[in-house]
Amino acid sequence: MSRRPDWLRPYRTLLAHYGPQHWWPGETPFEVMVGAVLTQNTAWSNVEKAIANLRRARALSCGAILKRSETELAQLIRPAGYFNVKARRLKHLCAFLEAQGVARQPERLRDTGTLAELRHRLLAVHGVGEETADSILLYALNLPSFVVDAYTRRIFGRLGLIAGDETYHRIQAAFEAALPREVALYNEYHALIVQLGKSACRPRPRCGECPLRRFCPGRL
Ligand code: SF4
Known part of the structure; x- marks a missing residue:
């Protein structure tokens, strides 16, 4: 048998x-979401530098990212590689959070639907693939998505x-x-x-x- x-x-x-x-190495759920986008195709050490730049420039919030120009944002996240693409992706993610009414408290996205619904909505955001969506669900929102x-x-x-x-x-x-x-x-x-x-x-x-x-x- x-x-x-x-x-x-x-x-x-x-x-x-x-x-x-002790994952995820991010201080807030929003930082985890940003890290999940920035870590695509790059080592975590590069993401840390990009996040440090965002923090130093007071651009580590949904509102601040939406206000910055894509070019400005791209310069800040340059260490993470593919910075033009990732700047656009961060803006799309933040626009999504704003549209969901959770821009000030992105962790409240969790309260707006079931895991399946949230996953479906995240996958509809430009630049969010399955691994990124599940990283956000698991590590930023504490939902069981492997x-x-x-x-x-x-x-x-x-x-x-x-x-x-x-x-x-x-x-x-x-x-x-x-x-x-x-x-x-x-x-x-x-x-x-x-x-x-x-x-x-x-x-x-x-x-x-x-x-x-x-x-x-x-x-x-
Ligand atoms: S998981 Fe298997 S193949 Fe991979 S390093 Fe360990 S023993 Fe080797």
Whole structure:
């Protein structure tokens, strides 16, 4: 008789090895939302510099971002890369929050609909894809929406729990069906996946230093 795969085993092992990751590294829900847009295709260290620039220029609020010109905003977030595109995306996100009536308290977006409704509305915002929407839902609004990224595909493909080329939705659904529906668990699990993907389970894996090597069929 085949045993059902245990999707919590990697989590327990990673948590025991790396400890809590204390995500998301943002001071307010709005800062988390901004970070979720800025982190697209760039390292977090670059996002930190861009956010520091916004803070220094007193431009880290919905109202301030809407008032600034796109060119001005792009200069402030330059360290995050793709700054013209991301400036436009930030403006679209802020316009959305304003239209929802939550520009002053973006965390109140949570009170305006169900998780499914909010996700649907976020995905309609220009420049907000599934990973960004789920990062906002989970880390800014504390709603149980599992975040899937390239690290998740790589690691769980190598662990044999997914093929790796499924749609975002299928991978997310597999996690959410296998795990208890808990915000704290989703939060920590994704953060630990990123930690493993950046340290041991790189494109060329360093299996010798990986805490999952004992039960990973893809280990080298
Ligand atoms: S054992 Fe190797 S392939 Fe498997 S998860 Fe760890 S680093 Fe990745």
